[in-house]
Amino acid sequence: RIKLMDGHKIKTKSKFKVRHQKHKLFRANEPLLSVLMWGVNFSIHELENVNIPVMLLPEHFKAYVKIRIDNQNFNKEVMPSHFKVKEYCPLVFRAFREYWKIHDSSFRDSLTEPPIPLSETTKSNLTLYQSYDRRFILKFIAKEDVEQIHNILPEYHRYIVETQGDTLLPHFYALYRLTVDDKENYVLVMRNVLSTKFKIHYKYDVKGSTVDRSATDKEKLNPCPTLKDNDFIEGKRTIDLGSEQKKVFMERLKRDVN
Numbered sequence: 001r002i003k004l005m006d007g008h009k010i011k012t013k014s015k016f017k018v019r020h021q022k023h024k025l026f027r028a029n030e031p032l033l034s035v036l037m038w039g040v041n042f043s044i045h046e047l048e049n050v051n052i053p054v055m056l057l058p059e060h061f062k063a064y065v066k067i068r069i070d071n072q073n074f075n076k077e078v079m080p081s082h083f084k085v086k087e088y089c090p091l092v093f094r095a096f097r098e099y100w101k102i103h104d105s106s107f108r109d110s111l112t113e114p115p116i117p118l119s120e121t122t123k124s125n126l127t128l129y130q131s132y133d134r135r136f137i138l139k140f141i142a143k144e145d146v147e148q149i150h151n152i153l154p155e156y157h158r159y160i161v162e163t164q165g166d167t168l169l170p171h172f173y174a175l176y177r178l179t180v181d182d183k184e185n186y187v188l189v190m191r192n193v194l195s196t197k198f199k200i201h202y203k204y205d206v207k208g209s210t211v212d213r214s215a216t217d218k219e220k221l222n223p224c225p226t227l228k229d230n231d232f233i234e235g236k237r238t239i240d241l242g243s244e245q246k247k248v249f250m251e252r253l254k255r256d257v258n
Helices: 031-046 090-099 104-111 143-163 229-234 243-257
Strands: 002-005 010-013 064-069 083-088 116-121 127-130 136-141 172-180 183-191 203-205 226-228
Touching (some): 031 064, 031 172, 083 090, 090 104, 090 143, 090 172, 104 136, 143 172, 203 229, 226 229
Parallel strands (some): 203 226
Antiparallel strands (some): 002 010, 116 127
16 A cells, blocks of 8 residues: 655555566565565656645645555565655755755765665664665664654754754654564665775764763774764864864854754
8 A cells, every 4th residue: 555645635545556666676684674675666767757845834834755565576685575755854855955955866876776884883783774875874863853853853954944054953764664574664865975095094983972972892992983072072182174174064063052
């Protein structure tokens, strides 16, 4: 069953026929990732002919694209027979992607190849992935996080429009719910700030606090560990941007936190 809700209309179909599957096989090591790849392809395809409205309305921040697949036999060695995919606020996130010059076809191409697991995990021990081309981070989050994102989304959107996307805040690109084996999984797609052609020797997750902000001994065993605030201080690190870049950086930072 499919339900498409874009803020003004609800479209329902009693049956769903898999289309164009022969042209794309969604093969990943984990069925959940295969479902994600399938879902991204499906949702982008469904919205191809839907224009982003000039002004997003409150309804768009509650809208979704949702599909349920039962007894599918295509590519069943890596795809479960039963699964559900839901994309939250598709036109809102699509508007974000447009601000940051990420077109739907490019987004789909990046996320319909098997993502790469990262050695780090979230605080809740949920896995992080990056897209195969390293452009995006796929962060599995808790249900409570989805509610928080919905709460901040209108203000986040207002700020992105106001700054024309010129911000140091995380760039949110899409939010999905994947249901496999009756378990709901939530995935937030974000910009990968570490996507660079240069080799990274040190990286820090700095939050402006010293409370519980040190990398563990286990984390430090990684080839390029994610260090934290106390590691930065204890290592007596500095960031040399130059006077002009420092001015630009500080202006953005002050604007983002005010």
